[in-house]
Every structure is written in C-alpha cells, then in structure tokens.
C-alpha cells in the first residue's frame with residue numbers, strides 16, 4: 001500500500017512551496033486562476049513524478065519551482081532562501097546554482113557540438129569555458145553513453161542521444177535538483193526507457209533530486225513518490241511502492 005510522504009523533517013527541505021497561487025491575464029480585464037493554493041515540499045535526493053491531466057497546471061507549477069515564472073501569491077523557499085526577497089539577479093544566481101532543467105524539446109544549439117552544448121551554462125555564467133568545465137562535461141557525456149559523440153552536432157545524433165546531451169547539460173553545474181518537463185515525451189518507447197533509466201542511474205550515483213512531469217504511467221510508477229495535480233490543486237501525494 002502507498003504510504004504518505006514525510007510532512008515534517010528536522011533537515012531543511014530542498015524546496016518548500018506554500019499556498020502557491022497563479023493567475024494569468026486573459027483578455028483585457030479578466031484573469032483566470034490556474035493554481036489554487038499548492039503546498040509542496042521536496043527533500044534532497046528525492047525522485048518524484050508530477051502527473052495529472054492535460055491543463056491541470058503541472059508545467060505552471062514546474063515553472064514556478066524553476067523560478068521561471070512568478071507566483072501570484074504564496075511563499076517559495078529554495079535551498080533555504082525565501083525567493084520573494086530576491087532581485088532578478090538573485091533569482092538568476094539561485095536558479096543557476098540550485099537547478100538543472102530538462103525539457104521535452106531539448107533546446108540544443110544546432111551549430112554547437114555536444115561538448116560545446118554541455119559547457120554552454122559555464123560560458124553563460126562566467127563568460128569563459130575553463131579546462132575544468134570541459135573535463136566535467138566530457139566526463140558527463142561519457143557517463144550518459146556519448147563518449148563517441150563529443151564532437152558531433154545535434155543533427156548527427158538520434159532523438160534519444162540529443163536528450164542525453166540535454167541531461168548532461170542540466171547536470172554540468174552539479175545542481176541538487178533537476179526539473180524535467182516530459183523529458184521523454186518526444187522519444188520512442190525504447191529511447192524513453194533508456195533515458196528514464198539514465199535519470200534513475202544519475203539519481204542513484206550522484207544523489208541528485210528529480211521532479212519529473214510525465215504522462216507515462218509506467219514512468220511514474222518507477223519514481224519513488226507520485227504527486228498528482230488536478231484542476232490546479234494537489235489531489236494525491238504518495239510514496240510509490242517498488243516491487
């Protein structure tokens with residue numbers, strides 16, 4: 001039987017979202033609220049699926065957690081930092097340090113090689129790519145099975161390989177949390193399974209926490225915790241029993 005996730009802990013949460021609401025302007029004078037007061041906590045090293053019907057608010061929630069969109073109301077602490085107090089620059093710094101992102105469409109730069117794509121975050125953060133950055137990117141590309149593809153451009157790689165490059169890029173700065181929005185949504189069944197297994201392996205070997213939006217029930221079952229959003233509210237939050 002599924003058990004409830006921990007509610008209180010002596011260790012500070014990796015993230016804590018309280019009473020998060022989000023409204024969008026639609027038309028000139030009207031607003032629609034799509035998140036109606038979400039409470040969510042994640043501890044370091046968790047591996048969590050975020051599921052729910054289309055339009056229920058999963059991506060909106062992920063974007064708020066990723067500091068990509070502001071909330072309309074609520075409190076959000078990421079790694080102990082109350083985010084409402086932060087300037088745009090502070091938010092960017094926290095995002096770069098605490099979070100990695102993997103999207104359904106990998107957003108690799110087509111003119112760059114796999115290695116250059118993975119070192120891109122360092123270039124954007126510091127204006128230079130050091131030997132250490134290149135070594136870490138090379139190590140990660142090898143870890144995701146792309147030792148032979150370091151100098152290939154995205155167009156020379158399969159969809160699954162491109163997504164592996166995107167995963168390496170998300171991990172290059174060793175974030176404690178990776179937010180993934182349908183990371184296998186654009187892949188065939190075999191590539192999906194391989195990419196998902198890779199995420200589990202990274203979690204096991206590096207202790208990275210993952211929050212993964214997925215429509216695939218088999219993938220959700222292989223996560224340790226399942227959070228279901230329905231109509232802008234959390235309808236279920238349970239640990240997943242593994243056989």
Ligand SMILES: Nc1ncnc2c1ncn2[C@@H]1O[C@H](COP(=O)(O)OP(=O)(O)OP(=O)(O)O)[C@@H](O)[C@H]1O
Pocket residue numbers: 024025026034052053054055056057058059060061
């Ligand atoms: N920029 C926006 N302006 C207005 N409404 C928006 C905007 N972004 C999202 N919405 C609405 O918010 C609701 C939640 O959207 P969201 O993309 O978060 O859902 P989702 O659960 O991720 O859906 P899917 O599984 O189809 O990706 C939807 O009704 C959507 O139309």
